[in-house]
Amino acid sequence: MEMKFNLRIAALLMALASLLVTSCSTVPVTGRKQINLMSDTEVVKMTKVAFEQMKAQYPISKDPRMNDWLLNVSERISQQVFWDMPLAEWEFIVFDVPGQINAFAMPGGKVGVFSGLFDLVKTEDELASVIAHEIAHVTARHTHERMSQAGIMKMGSGISSIATSGLSTIMLDPSLSGQLAAWDRAKESEADRIGIMYMARAGFDPNAAITVMEKMAAMDVGGPASQPWNSTHPSSQERLDALHSYLSEAMEVYEEAKRLNF
Numbered sequence: 001m002e003m004k005f006n007l008r009i010a011a012l013l014m015a016l017a018s019l020l021v022t023s024c025s026t027v028p029v030t031g032r033k034q035i036n037l038m039s040d041t042e043v044v045k046m047t048k049v050a051f052e053q054m055k056a057q058y059p060i061s062k063d064p065r066m067n068d069w070l071l072n073v074s075e076r077i078s079q080q081v082f083w084d085m086p087l088a089e090w091e092f093i094v095f096d097v098p099g100q101i102n103a104f105a106m107p108g109g110k111v112g113v114f115s116g117l118f119d120l121v122k123t124e125d126e127l128a129s130v131i132a133h134e135i136a137h138v139t140a141r142h143t144h145e146r147m148s149q150a151g152i153m154k155m156g157s158g159i160s161s162i163a164t165s166g167l168s169t170i171m172l173d174p175s176l177s178g179q180l181a182a183w184d185r186a187k188e189s190e191a192d193r194i195g196i197m198y199m200a201r202a203g204f205d206p207n208a209a210i211t212v213m214e215k216m217a218a219m220d221v222g223g224p225a226s227q228p229w230n231s232t233h234p235s236s237q238e239r240l241d242a243l244h245s246y247l248s249e250a251m252e253v254y255e256e257a258k259r260l261n262f
């Protein structure tokens with residue numbers, strides 16, 4: 001009994017300590033204000049460990065086309081977010097997992113794509129739209145928010161296990177895997193908004209964001225039909241409509257980027 005009480009005090013102190021490092025930050029492009037309970041250094045440290053685990057768990061693809069595309073796309077987009085991810089040590093890996101249509105980016109600058117994604121993306125511009133969306137999740141600190149939420153919900157069960165469980169649930173992009181119920185769909189819309197601007201700044205044609213979303217809508221990846229209980233949330237069609245509304249702004253940025261750099 002005494003022991004349990006002390007553990008509760010310890011958990012409370014740890015929670016208070018993490019509140020002290022709370023900072024208010026602003027999401028790029030959208031300007032949304034957010035509060036985070038996680039420090040960048042801690043999150044980066046945990047994602048590095050998680051990425052090493054993934055590299056041990058999955059075979060790494062040697063496919064030259066997939067690797068060339070990923071390298072080119074990721075390098076150009078990562079340059080656009082340099083100041084948002086100062087701690088990043090960039091690494092880009094294609095995991096050889098056919099049929100797995102998914103990708104992710106981590107706050108430590110680790111980008112992973114499953115080879116199955118290449119069933120969906122057929123050009124470098126289309127790959128860029130997925131990678132830009134994934135990196136947007138990072139710069140918008142959705143990982144931090146997710147971990148903060150997990151931490152609040154499970155306060156007292158040990159900070160490290162909270163962080164790890166928070167991390168594993170956000171590792172893969174739910175918008176691609178069709179498990180959107182597990183994730184706040186507002187985060188998907190925000191990553192779409194930021195991502196289309198990132199790809200444009202990096203000199204990739206923003207129209208590709210639309211063709212990818214059209215394909216996802218056609219496959220009904222994560223759409224209401226596959227998850228009828230969740231049909232009140234934005235569907236691929238709604239995300240598509242939103243992307244169309246960002247297109248003219250993104251095209252201006254793209255034309256300018258091409259004129260200056262690419």
Ligand SMILES: [Zn+2]
Pocket residue numbers: 133134137173174175176187188191
């Ligand atoms: Zn996403």
